[in-house]
Amino acid sequence: MNWLKKQSIEKPNNKFINNLTFEEVYERVTDLAKRLYLYVKNQSRVALYSNNSEDMALFFLAFQALKIEVLMLNTHLSEEEMTKQLNALHIQIVFSQDNKFISFQEVYQSDEYEEVQLAEEYNPQQIVVIMNTSATTGEFKSVPLRWKQFDSHVKASGKSLGITETDNWLIVLPMYHIGGLAILMRSLYNGTRVTIAGKFDEEQVLQLIEDAAINMLSLVPTMLNRIIDRIEEHNLRVVLVGGEFIPESLVEKCLCKNIPIYKTYGMTETTSQSVTFPVSDYPQKIDSVGVPLEEVMIHIKDPDENGVGEVQIKSPMLMDGYLGQETISDFFNTEDVGYLDQDGFLYIMDRRQNIIISGGENIYPQEIENVLYAHPEISECAVVGVKDAKWGQVPILFVISSLDEDEVFDYLAKRIARYKLPQRILFLNELPKNPSGKILKKDLIERYYVD
Incomplete structure (x- = not known):
């Protein structure tokens, strides 16, 4: 079933995006989809160019209601890089936070709209989003993530992190990256709340933590490192940290302050989080990135005498394959190097190219x-x-x-x-x-x- 419609029926008055309830988001997305249809009725794929905002999330959800694939454009791309990506994916229409392309405000202010049949069910094979990653080559590859991958991901992530009715997850990671967008998708499926921040602002994040306005947080280590010494009182349930190497000293600071740090490991190609664990439950595994989520299989290829080799992943959250390239039929090579201990905990030594x-x-x-x-x-x-x-x-x-x-x-x-x-x-x-x-x-x- 359409996740947003389901939550609007079952939890109409529960907050979803900032102060908007599920019912309000559903109504706004439905109205927006009717306005957008005039722009995109001959398109199967469009692009979004925006930093984090309530509008960005609403536009993204409206395109899902219209069953249209969305390329998320990194707002830091040069004109040349952007043009190259749009041309490669044959995208003619882009919507943006400003007047660079078709602005969000132009769509909102339009008096024209058309009645259109919106998605009642999500087709598992339908591409939800396309994210371009440079990987190790310097040339971008297009990662298509489908409803079947997101469905598997949100269920496995929920079992790993748990779900409570009072969850409010701060989205400060860019939603044009999987780390940010996955929070929106998990919360939509779980029927819980998100607070969207336009960017990482130390004072804003610290205030939200101090006021107990949020209880879940996803950060990369450099962000957490900038605020950790100033976190005092908190009501945090989960602080999910990944995206790059996590210094042991940073993890130890979190443990000393009773901050519930969960180390995680994943990538765009695996629909974000593939491996996770709460460090406080396994302090002796502090150097690990965790254990595989449900249905995730980790294989170490060509291990040396110490068991260190190439980390490979197989799971229902794994993309089918890069657009225009061969379908992945077996394990996917992450191009990271690491090992599994006897308890199944994964340790990442480094990126192979590093x-x-x-x-x-x-x-x-x-x-x-x-x-x-x-x-x-x-x-x-x-x-x-x-x-x-x-x-x-x-x-x-x-x-x-x-x-x-x-x-x-x-x-x-x-x-x-x-x-x-x-x-x-x-x-x-x-x-x-x-x-x-x-x-x-x-x-x-x-x-x-x-x-």
Whole structure:
């Protein structure tokens, strides 16, 4: 059944998006779909260009009612990148938060609309959303996620995280990324509330936590790191952290403050969360990213003598395949490197492309970064490999810290093997990040490193 219609019947007066109830959202989405139909009746696929907002969510849901595929455009794309993506997917119509394309306001203010039959049932094979990911190649690949994948995901996620009637999940991760959109979809299915923030604003997030206005939160580690020391009183039930390497020191701070941190691992291709666990229940597994959700299978391909190999995933949440490419028939290679322990907990060593091979030795940047983050005077850091005539590759450290070079080097020298020590240390005021807060290692080399 149409999830939104179902909730509008069963929980009409329950809050869904900010202060709008399920009934109000259903009415607005129905009205909006009738207005949008005049723009899109000859289209099977459109694009949305917007930062997080109530309107963005309503437009997205209206397109679902019209059974139209939606490409989520990253608002940080250049004109050239955007044009390339739209042309590749044969998209002619784009709706936007501003006047860049067809504005949300133009649609709202239109007096014209047409009666149209809206979706009563969601077809499992229908593509809900398309998200483009650059993966490891630099060239984007289009990930189509269907209702069948979202259906499996919301059910498995709910069993992993639990559901309460008072849940209110803050959406601060961009909804044009799967980490943000998945929150909207889970809450729609669960019949619970979301609070949508336009962007990550430390003061706003801290105020919502302090006021107990939200009890669920999804962040990447760099975001959580910026607010963790200022969180005092809270009513948080779940703080889901993933998207990149999670420093052990950050997890320990959460445990000390009784913040219910759930480590998670997933990707766009797997409809977000595939592996999760509440760290406080398994403190001895603090370095793990968790155990597979229901129906998720993890396989380690070509493990070495320590069991470390390529992490592969198979699940009903996994995409059918990239658009225009072969269908995935078996396990999907995540291109991450890790291992499973005897209890089935997954450990991620690093992205395969991040591993530094120096003189025949594998160096895992995350291992070095974890040691660095344990130092209170180191705010952010990134270890990157660069070519070296003698060793093949050597590690370089980019860091934000009040320490000097000798102090950083001495700190590391006491804690890691000599071959893992960075050959150079570059101090910066800020590390480049994408809109989700992930550190862009490729940009560090291009912008700041001179051989």
